[in-house]
Amino acid sequence: METTRPLGRSGIEVSALGFGCWAIGGEWQAADGQPLGWGKVDDEESVRAVRRALDLGVTFFDTADTYGAGHSERVLGRALGKRRADVVVATKWGNVFDEETRTLTGGDDSPAYLRRALTASLRRLGTDYVDLYQFHLSDADPDQGALLRDACEELVREGLIRAYAWSTDDPARAAVFAEGPHCAAVQHALNVLTDAPAMLTLCEEAGLASVNRSPLAMGLLSGKRRDRQPLEAGDIRSRPPAWLRGFGDGSGADPEWLARVDALRDVLTSEGRTPAQGALAWLWARSTRTVPIPGFRSVAQAEENAGALEKGALTEAQLAEVDRLLGR
Template identity: 70%
Template sequence: MQTESDGRRRAPGRSGIEVGALGFGCWAIGGEWSAPDGSPLGWGKVDDDESVAAIRRALDLGVTFFDTADVYGAGHSERVLGRALAGRRDEAVIATKWGNLFDERTRTMDGADRSPAYAREALIASLRRLGTDRVDLYQLHLGDTPLTLAAELRDACEEFVAEGLIRAYAWSTDDPERAALFAEGAHCAAVQHACNVLEDAPEMLSLSEERGLISIIRSPLAMGLLAGTREPGRRAATGDIRSTPPAWLSWFEAGGVPAEHWTTRVEAIREVLTADGRTLAQGALGWLWARSGRTVPIPGFRTVAQAEENAGALAHGPLRPEQLKEVAGLLA
């Protein structure tokens, strides 16, 4: 893998696919969808026309990597992304995920399927929704899949590469052992995992360095806490997953109110992150680039303004070494 000296390009693993140092996550643009019990899994209502405009604006600003999943919005995110990229497909690198079962009609998720047969079925369905003939990066979305089953799915992905249906693959998991298993595949290019200035992931970042993978960083802005938009005491809207946060979502309390423990930590580092003319979000992205040259954070977005702010982080680049050290000291 090679990266340019300015840190703005990434060539994932052994795939030869070059992406920018910043991607955009397409969970939020999927709109509202839910679990079988009715609890929200999306980020609330969205304007599809605004989402399309934001994706196209991102392309104009040099952001070409878009990460989605078939289950986001129960297929809706892929459809919106496909619509936005119509006529500009070759400018973009598309990553999507599979493994969860869902109903597009009711917009609900229900269960999972870890079989190689379903991996193929899901891939064909994603290609149809995206309006494309190939997925650039195909990712297993079930982070706790047993290693024996995962090996079969890795081999299935190698078959998809040989058939020209995908160019490379990855696993969305926070477990280094699982990521290492996928990395044994010839066309494994990346691992997607959580990481941000509030919650580091040193083992995952080390694995990426050792195996020549790209770390696709989900939750780089802690689902809004590091975007400067989630004020203390502010409740999330109905239909937003943050309004009834699941156990893994520790940044928010019931009602989507930011947890005091985390807001206190954000305030402790705000001055460093917003130095040099950065917004809070741009500083948080700069921290990730300073943390590792293999990171590609994928902040979510729903508007053109959000796309422009996130893309603006590229002009600032990574935090300086002394700023990285200062942040570590403040959070220690």
């Protein structure tokens, strides 16, 4: 398997594995106190992990202005430092937040806010351009999406961004952005437990990259959760929102979902892979357009995820076996 993949039709090449920077944003919350982060983090370890990923060939890093209410962008910018030109940085806009209290306060899908948000992200990242700028409000009105698509085209012409995308699980919304010449990707949920054939079809037809969030199903596919282990209070999975599947009432992983993971263990751990590496290998085999972006909080996690590149994709026979085991 090639260790790099094109970022859609943008002409940008990225490592076949990206790193998602949600977790390194640390703790933040919704206005009602709902945790939106992954718990406490060590910023120094986060910086070391990013730099280790760079050394291991990872060139694509995905964050969002709202992760940690700006903190993830600051940590990523600091970690990249003088190596910024060597990587592809993706961030997102659309959510409104209070940096001081680390609280999500709402959303804004106006073109005016788009520009303000980009200016703030550039400052936090310590850069003068963003490679891939992504709209973060997944269920926004498609007509408004068309206005934002056109606004993104203006930002491309001004040299402030190189390409753009919509982070959404709805192919119809993604198709609105895909009409723009500099739309390069769709960011959407995809993992071995939750397939997305309609979105992958759109990516193929429109020439877009499929950037995969939740590639490890929020940790279920890491192989480290074998029972209903308690989660720390600042972890979003401890009070899961409606869209977060597999963690039920927040007391731990659902036994039904863990049973599915166990059923796949032998296939995913073939050729000496860890369960997480096997889950990433499934994504690469699923489509030549996929670029999974697993999260990380430590050097050890960075090394494990990056190690999946050496193992490559699952075979067609293994893909078929996964489908058989999951009854699909």
